[in-house]
Amino acid sequence: MKDDLNCGAFLKELSDYVDGVLGEALCAELERHIADCDDCRVVVDTLKKTIYLYHETSSVQTKIPIDVRKRLFHRLNLEDFIAN
């Protein structure tokens, strides 16, 4: 990394930056840093990709297995609503 101080400060703001909630001024400052620091650019790109991959794989919504639902309704004394 090019400059320890800048890279260290950059690291603390990273989550807010990739979530798009970092203030405009700080955001511009970080983007200037990334343009100048190849290691930090790679960190940002691979961090965004990491989060993206987890979002993509978790968006497949697991349905509750039928027998698990059935046992849950029994445990809650809601047997008469199982068929709904």
Place this chain on the structure above:
Amino acid sequence: MSDEPLQEFSLQLLRQGDRAEIARLVDAYSAQIYRLALKMLSNPQDAEDVLQNTFMKALQALPNFEGRSNLSTWLYRIAVNEALMLIRRSKPEVDVTFRSEDADEDEPALTSFTDWCCLPEGELMSSEAQKYLDEAVGMLSEKLRFVFILRDLEGLSIHETSEALDISEATVKTRLLRARLKLREMLSVYYGERLTE
């Protein structure tokens, strides 16, 4: 939340123990709670126990539910506590005190600067890679894992995550950054190896 059920519930009916309304509530949230428990515990039997205990406790507590947080955050909070109790019983040596200081967690260290983003989507999302993504989450400490699961996998906001885990928003942010950076490091090693193949 990513898949917040759209239907409204009558708190009055729920508090009165109206069984049809309770059944509707259970059907609306049981898949979310089951999925959350599976991610936290990686074991279908444990996940089912957490699911059942969550709704048992929720139904007992409903008469006193004041509605200050929304129903799903409240249910998540009960489910998280149930999952923690299960972990404490099976691994008493593990400190999962969520409100304790984070001094024992390493500061995030950046050691990998390989740019693996150019790998084709098929390679990034292969079934082997998806298995590794799950394993990597399992390698995080409980403190980091629970925050990551709620915020990045379940799509809760920072505020909702802090409510569900009963920790401050600042702690959620610190743990989230650490979790994300640790996962990035692990994925960089994994995908970096595929780059050189």
